Amino acid sequence: AQSVSQHNHHVILSEAASLELGCNYSYGGTVNLFWYVQYPGQHLQLLLKYFSGDPLVKGIKGFEAEFIKSKFSFNLRKPSVQWSDTAEYFCAVPRDDKIIFGKGTRLHILP
Amino acid sequence: EAGVAQSPRYKIIEKRQSVAFWCNPISGHATLYWYQQILGQGPKLLIQFQNNGVVDDSQLPKDRFSAERLKGVDSTLKIQPAKLEDSAVYLCASSLASGPYEQYFGPGTRLTVT
Numbered sequence: 484a485q486s487v488s489q490h491n492h493h494v495i496l497s498e499a500a501s502l503e504l505g506c507n508y509s510y511g512g513t514v515n516l517f518w519y520v521q522y523p524g525q526h527l528q529l530l531l532k533y534f535s536g537d538p539l540v541k542g543i544k545g546f547e548a549e550f551i552k553s554k555f556s557f558n559l560r561k562p563s564v565q566w567s568d569t570a571e572y573f574c575a576v577p578r579d580d581k582i583i584f585g586k587g588t589r590l591h592i593l594p
Numbered sequence: 595e596a597g598v599a600q601s602p603r604y605k606i607i608e609k610r611q612s613v614a615f616w617c618n619p620i621s622g623h624a625t626l627y628w629y630q631q632i633l634g635q636g637p638k639l640l641i642q643f644q645n646n647g648v649v650d651d652s653q654l655p656k657d658r659f660s661a662e663r664l665k666g667v668d669s670t671l672k673i674q675p676a677k678l679e680d681s682a683v684y685l686c687a688s689s690l691a692s693g694p695y696e697q698y699f700g701p702g703t704r705l706t707v708t
Contacts, residue, residue, distance in 0.1 A: 492634075515694040517696075525701075526597070526598075526698075526699045526700060526701050526702075527637070527685065527687075527699040528698075528699065529696045529697075532696070534694070573636050573637075575636075577693065577694035579650070580642065580649060580650065580692035580693055581627070581639050581642055581650060581692075582639075582694070582697060583639075584636030584637045584638075585636050586634070586635050586636045587634075587635070587636050
């Protein structure tokens with residue numbers, strides 16, 4: 484069955500640094516993948532999603548993720564982070580009729 | 595478009611007491627989910643409704659948790675009696691349909707059991 488794992492639990496970066504958060508998925512047929520973000524005090528919201536087609540997916544606020552089938556990965560990237568990117572990020576995968584979330588990565592950006 | 599509404603936002607109760615959470619999904623969304631998010635973990639699905647029928651409640655501790663979706667719109671989640679380990683944020687989400695569709699989340703209810 485599909486599942487995801489996030490290995491970075493807590494990441495601290497300075498503003499303007501580049502970001503890459505890891506997400507690995509287990510094989511299980513057709514692959515659909517999501518990244519969700521939860522800003523402090525706000526709702527969980529969809530950042531980007533991959534269903535098929537171009538493996539490089541663009542999301543909101545300058546984020547992107549690349550689906551690499553050979554590595555079972557769907558890492559989230561941003562070339563230059565801002566203080567406002569401080570949040571918790573969740574990789575997720577649909578399984579049956581529901582979505583399974585990873586444990587999350589807490590990102591803290593130093594001003 | 596109004597988002598998913600939840601109330602209350604915060605609740606503190608003593609163990610063995612009961613508590614209820616309310617969720618109003620986005621209008622027209624057939625599928626409603628309740629998640630439990632314990633500090634430091636991702637959301638864990640408790641129960642999924644399609645209209646007013648239960649699709650999946652395999653992770654719901656049925657000896658103490660119950661949920662219903664009235665007329666396929668609003669939903670309530672109840673815990674009776676509460677345990678210390680139930681302290682968590684309870685999230686409600688809705689989507690147009692079941693499957694790999696975007697889920698829209700409410701602000702959550704933070705429950706503290708003392």
